[in-house]
Amino acid sequence: MAVNNHVAQIIPQVPFVDPSDYRPENKHKTEFRNFNKDLTNRVYQTYKKMHTFQTLGYVRESKQRWTRFNRTEMSIMDALEMLNNLVDESDPDVDCPNSFHAYQTAEGIRQQYPDEKWFQVTGLIHDLGKVLAIWHEPQWAVVGDTFPVGCLPSDSVVFGFESFENNPDMKDPTMNTKLGIYSENCGLDNVHMSWGHDEYLYQVLRHNECYLPEEAFYVIRYHSFYPWHTGGDYYYLCNNKDIEMLKWVQRFNKFDLYTKSPEFPDIEEIRPYYKRLVDEYLPGKLKW
Numbered sequence: 532m533a534v535n536n537h538v539a540q541i542i543p544q545v546p547f548v549d550p551s552d553y554r555p556e557n558k559h560k561t562e563f564r565n566f567n568k569d570l571t572n573r574v575y576q577t578y579k580k581m582h583t584f585q586t587l588g589y590v591r592e593s594k595q596r597w598t599r600f601n602r603t604e605m606s607i608m609d610a611l612e613m614l615n616n617l618v619d620e621s622d623p624d625v626d627c628p629n630s631f632h633a634y635q636t637a638e639g640i641r642q643q644y645p646d647e648k649w650f651q652v653t654g655l656i657h658d659l660g661k662v663l664a665i666w667h668e669p670q671w672a673v674v675g676d677t678f679p680v681g682c683l684p685s686d687s688v689v690f691g692f693e694s695f696e697n698n699p700d701m702k703d704p705t706m707n708t709k710l711g712i713y714s715e716n717c718g719l720d721n722v723h724m725s726w727g728h729d730e731y732l733y734q735v736l737r738h739n740e741c742y743l744p745e746e747a748f749y750v751i752r753y754h755s756f757y758p759w760h761t762g763g764d765y766y767y768l769c770n771n772k773d774i775e776m777l778k779w780v781q782r783f784n785k786f787d788l789y790t791k792s793p794e795f796p797d798i799e800e801i802r803p804y805y806k807r808l809v810d811e812y813l814p815g816k817l818k819w
């Protein structure tokens with residue numbers, strides 16, 4: 532396999548964080564997604580690697596490798612347990628294990644959308660693709676904002692164009708234009724996004740028995756595509772269906788982002804409720 536050499540040399544870090552060490556503080560909305568220079572270096576470093584190594588070739592190869600679904604078989608609840616061991620290095624707002632974030636997001640949705648069960652379960656599972664990091668994929672290939680590869684990054688991509696200076700695709704004339712390898716309004720389904728937990732979980736759900744509606748698939752596949760759902764960019768790659776679905780991705784984002792602080796839900800108490808939803812929408816063991 533022609534993975535570039537840098538990839539193998541980067542040792543993924545999957546730190547174990549004791550939940551009792553986490554001290555949530557009340558955050559104002561303007562304090563989220565603060566990617567400025569005072570940030571702990573780990574966020575910038577993760578993005579710098581991502582913007583250097585996520586090439587079209589890398590994305591194609593990762594898709595091939597991970598859509599054999601021969602890694603393991605496990606239920607959604609098992610996958611949630613696994614995320615207890617993962618802290619997302621790209622996220623300036625979360626220092627707690629990702630399974631907490633899953634329940635917080637789901638509970639936030641449940642409060643505002645008590646009847647939209649599919650939306651609640653989507654909140655619960657949206658980050659399960661991060662199991663990739665536990666299976667030793669480097670974090671720059673798992674977490675963080677996503678962007679289309681095979682064309683120039685837009686200005687709204689975090690840390691901007693300079694952070695792509697060492698990406699070999701930027702020197703390829705078939706890719707270093709606004710549209711690159713794509714045609715205007717070709718539809719996001721025809722666009723290769725940078726490889727990470729969004730696309731991986733999307734592929735897993737497409738492959739397995741799943742009764743979620745199309746809106747849920749959009750939320751899962753594009754929730755990290757900030758340049759699109761928040762930046763208002765890349766509409767030139769979208770078709771009508773993408774634009775139609777965008778509002779659900781945006782509705783979802785509010786819960787993904789702003790439920791990250793204050794208090795933790797009592798997971799023991801709410802788990803049975805979510806287990807029932809999972810049994811309804813995503814039953815049994817899934818192939819990963």
Ligand code: FE
Nearest residue numbers: 657658754755
């Ligand atoms: Fe995510």
Ligand code: FE
Nearest residue numbers: 632657658787
């Ligand atoms: Fe999330």
